[in-house]
Amino acid sequence: MTIAVPPAARFADRVKIKQSSLRTRMLDMAAKLTDVIALGRGDPDLDTPPHVVEAGRAALAAGATHYTHPHGMPQLREAIAAAILADGGAAYAADEIVVTAGAQESMFVAMLALVNPGDEVIIPSPGYNSYHQAVELADGVTVTVPTYERDGFALTAEAVAKVLTPRSRILCLINPSNPTGMVIPPSEIERLAALAIEHDLIVISDEIYAKLVYDNAQVTRVAALPGMRERTITIDGFSKAYSMTGWRVGYFAAPKAYAAPMAEIHHGLAICAPAVSQHAALAALTGPQDCVEAARRLYDERRLDMCAALDRMGLSYARPNGAFYVYANVSSTGLSASDFCLKLLEEGRVMMFPGSLFGDHCDDYVRISLLQPIAKVREAAARMEKVVGDLVAARRAGA
Ligand code: PLP
DSSP: OOOOOOTTOOOOTTOOOOSOOHHHHHHHHHHHSSSOEEOOSSOOSSOOOHHHHHHHHHHHHTTOOSOOOTTOOHHHHHHHHHHHHHTTOOOOOGGGEEEESHHHHHHHHHHHHHOOTTOEEEEEESOOTHHHHHHHHTTOEEEEEEOOGGGTTOOOHHHHHHHOOTTEEEEEEESSOTTTOOOOOHHHHHHHHHHHHHTTOEEEEEOTTTTOBOTTOOOOOGGGSTTTGGGEEEEEESTTTTTOGGGOOEEEEOOHHHHHHHHHHHHHHHSSSOHHHHHHHHHHHHSOOHHHHHHHHHHHHHHHHHHHHHHHHTOEEOOOOBTTEEEEEOGGGTSOHHHHHHHIIIIIOEEOEEGGGTOTTOTTEEEEEOOSOHHHHHHHHHHHHHHHHHHHHHHHHHO
16 A cells, blocks of 8 residues: 655654555455455454443443543552552552553553653564554664574573663563563563663563463563562553453553653543543453453463464464464465465455564564454464465475
8 A cells, every 4th residue: 555645744754654554455455355364453352341341331321431530540550559469560559550541552651751862672573563663753763682483482681682782771571472472481581680680771561461371371570570660661451351452441550750750641642541441441450350261261272273273284383372373484385474464365365464564584474363263263274274285385396
C-alpha cells in the first residue's frame, strides 16, 4: 500500500511514513478473501470472563461514565499493588502504580518521561515492535540485541554487555517475549539485574505475558531483586491474561520518583484510563482466577499441537515456554518469510506475520499466534503443511 502524502504536508523528522506496510497489505488482502484463519494479531479469541463483563456493565449502570483519579481508581491501584506482591513482585504503595490505557500507553509514557535525545535504549531482537516506535518518538536511539534460534532466542547479560556505550540509559526486558514466547531464566535475570546496577541502567520490564507460562517456567520479577526496585519500571496489563484487549486497561509500577512525573505525561496523553474498564479490571484481579488457568491450559494445548505440526513439516523453531506465539523458521521453503506469508495467505488462506516485523535479522521466521480454537489451529496447520510441502517438493525438483 502506498500512502499519498499531500504536497503541503509537513511532518516532524521523527514521523516515519512507511511507503509500504506488509502488515497492512496482508490485513487488506485477508479482508478480501473468504475462509481465512487468522493467526496474526496478538488478540485472544477468548471472550472476557463473564464476571468481568458483568462488573463493567454494573459499573456503567451505576454511573462510571466520568474521569477517575488520573492515576487510576485508588481501590484498583491497591488491588494491583497486592497482586504484584502476591505474584512475587516488589512492594509498592498505591501512589507508585499508574493505570493507563493498556500496557501500550505505559510504554510510551515511560519513554517520553525517561529518554533524552540521543539516549540509547536497549531492546531485544526480535521484540515487540512498539518499543522501537516509542523510543523514536522520544528522540532516543534504539540499540538491538540480536537473539538466535540456536540459543533458544535467549537474551543474555553477556550479549547486552556487548552493546553498552556511555549513552546506554534503558534496558527493556519483554519477559515472556513477544514474538518468541521465551521466558528469561531466573539466573539470567539476576545477571541482567547485576549488569543494570553496574552500568546504572533503568530497566523497563514488560511482564504482560507473565501469567501465561508453560513447562513449569516461572517469570522472575526483576523489580523484586535486591537493588532493582528503585531502577525498574514494571509494565503489565489485563489484555492477555484476562482476554481484555478491547477494554484498553494496563498499568505501570515504579518508585515514586519515577511514577509521579510519568503520571503527569499519562495525564497529558489520556487523562485517565476508561472508568468502566478500571471497574472491570478490578473484578478481574480480585475475582476468581480460574479463568486465567483455563486460558493458559487452552493456549498450552494449542502450543503443543502447533509444535507437533511444525515437527511434521520439518520446520524448526525454539519451543516457547510463555505467551501464546510460536516463532518458526521457514527458510527450508526457499522463500523469505514475507513471501512465505503472502503465499500462505493466498494459497492456504492462513494469515501469520513475518518475523521481519519484529527484528531486522528475522526474515527467516514467521510469528504464529495461537489465538484460534484448537480445531482452527489444526486446520491452519494442515493448510500450512500443504503449502510448505509443495514448496519443499518444488525446491527439491529444481535442485
Ligand atoms: N507489551 C507487549 C509485549 C505486547 O505484546 C503487547 C500487545 O501485543 C502490549 C504490551 C500491549 O498490550 P495492551 O493491550 O495492554 O496495550
